[in-house]
Amino acid sequence: MPRLTRSPPRLITLTLLTALSALTLNMVLPSLPSMARDLAARESVTALVVSGYMVASALFKLGLGPISDHFGRRPVMLGALLLFFGASLGCMLAPNVGVLLVCRVLQAVIVAGTVVSSAAIRDRHSAVESAAKLSLIGSAMAVAPMLGPMVGGVLDVSLGWRAVFALYALLGGALLLLTWADMGETRAPGLPAPRLADWWALLRSSRYWAYVLCTAFTVGAFYVFVTGVPYVGKAAWGLSPAEVGLGVGSITGGYLVGAAISARQARRLGVGVLLVAGRVVALLGMVLGLGVFAAGASHPLALFGLTLFIGLGNGLTLPSANAGTLSVRPALAGTAAGLGGALVMAFGAVLSTLTALVVEGSPTPFALLTLLTGCVLLSLAAALVALRLERAAMHGTAPGHAAGATATGVSGASRDA
Numbered sequence: 573m574p575r576l577t578r579s580p581p582r583l584i585t586l587t588l589l590t591a592l593s594a595l596t597l598n599m600v601l602p603s604l605p606s607m608a609r610d611l612a613a614r615e616s617v618t619a620l621v622v623s624g625y626m627v628a629s630a631l632f633k634l635g636l637g638p639i640s641d642h643f644g645r646r647p648v649m650l651g652a653l654l655l656f657f658g659a660s661l662g663c664m665l666a667p668n669v670g671v672l673l674v675c676r677v678l679q680a681v682i683v684a685g686t687v688v689s690s691a692a693i694r695d696r697h698s699a700v701e702s703a704a705k706l707s708l709i710g711s712a713m714a715v716a717p718m719l720g721p722m723v724g725g726v727l728d729v730s731l732g733w734r735a736v737f738a739l740y741a742l743l744g745g746a747l748l749l750l751t752w753a754d755m756g757e758t759r760a761p762g763l764p765a766p767r768l769a770d771w772w773a774l775l776r777s778s779r780y781w782a783y784v785l786c787t788a789f790t791v792g793a794f795y796v797f798v799t800g801v802p803y804v805g806k807a808a809w810g811l812s813p814a815e816v817g818l819g820v821g822s823i824t825g826g827y828l829v830g831a832a833i834s835a836r837q838a839r840r841l842g843v844g845v846l847l848v849a850g851r852v853v854a855l856l857g858m859v860l861g862l863g864v865f866a867a868g869a870s871h872p873l874a875l876f877g878l879t880l881f882i883g884l885g886n887g888l889t890l891p892s893a894n895a896g897t898l899s900v901r902p903a904l905a906g907t908a909a910g911l912g913g914a915l916v917m918a919f920g921a922v923l924s925t926l927t928a929l930v931v932e933g934s935p936t937p938f939a940l941l942t943l944l945t946g947c948v949l950l951s952l953a954a955a956l957v958a959l960r961l962e963r964a965a966m967h968g969t970a971p972g973h974a975a976g977a978t979a980t981g982v983s984g985a986s987r988d989a
């Protein structure tokens with residue numbers, strides 16, 4: 573059994589672990605054509621480097637959370653980093669596409685950085701404190717995907733695609749040493765073995781589903797935007813990929829501002845206020861956008877300027893939604909983080925596919941804004957339900973809910989019956 577004999581991890585360590593998890597998905601994107609050429613493989617096969625990784629990520633998220641609840645956060649994170657380091661070397665040295673894909677799937681174990689970091693924070697802090705700290709970590713999730721393709725493209729052009737995996741190995745090795753030195757165990761002794769009943773306990777909780785759906789449609793708005801804006805930008809204004817990439821930064825910039833506000837104000841305002849306020853901010857931006865384009869205005873700056881509100885609202889909402897998800901059953905924080913992450917990824921895949929189908933037939937700013945507005949409305953509805961259930965749980969009036977961590981941050985120890 574792990575013992576709490578070492579100091580808990582510093583926030584910078586958890587932030588770096590989360591950032592590496594985000595970087596590993598998209599830094600390879602510019603290198604897909606080079607991989608196909610050098611390994612004499614079809615581009616549809618090398619594309620599995622991305623899609624296969626995403627599927628494996630969802631599966632790892634489902635398993636790593638319960639395992640960390642049982643064995644502790646520290647051994648799971650160290651084991652994941654060791655496997656990631658070896659898999660990165662395997663990708664770098666891969667003689668054919670088959671070896672590359674196998675090692676790439678194993679690389680997905682680094683999603684432990686997201687699952688374990690969130691659970692480690694919830695182990696030690698109340699829902700409100702967790703939201704504040706998750707806001708800071710969330711900034712890494714916003715910046716890393718933006719920088720990843722840029723760094724990957726430079727490495728591919730200057731040193732070749734294998735250099736990208738060499739960098740992964742270097743980062744994984746460095747974080748393995750940092751985690752070994754800094755990450756003390758945060759999970760208390762007396763851990764139960766992973767059980768399917770734990771998943772079921774979460775899945776039958778309406779409060780858990782409210783938070784997960786709020787998160788899924790909030791993140792889903794981002795997936796809708798990044799999937800649809802390349803079609804819309806090219807069809808409506810003839811934008812180049814570089815110009816579209818620059819415009820996508822509007823959501824990232826907005827998110828950083830929202831996350832900074834959340835980190836500073838979570839303790840004062842409470843989780844529930846930020847949860848709903850972020851959805852209202854995003855909705856106002858989308859309603860304004862629909863009005864502007866319905867009136868006949870058409871300029872890329874109008875689209876990117878208004879979708880900045882999506883990022884700002886996401887930065888306000890997501891830390892509180894994630895903290896709420898982990899607070900439904902604090903003893904199962906790892907399981908809740910992994911299961912929730914897998915569900916959010918599944919919703920994201922569905923929304924991305926739906927967006928591609930819609931904008932392929934109607935690549936207009938109005939169509940894209942309509943999809944975004946739909947995501948925001950659904951996330952707002954889920955946020956309001958979550959807030960109502962938290963208040964009912966606090967007063968002991970909701971069946972199946974015990975008083976505990978509330979949307980206003982009264983307590984950090986809620987459990988569903």
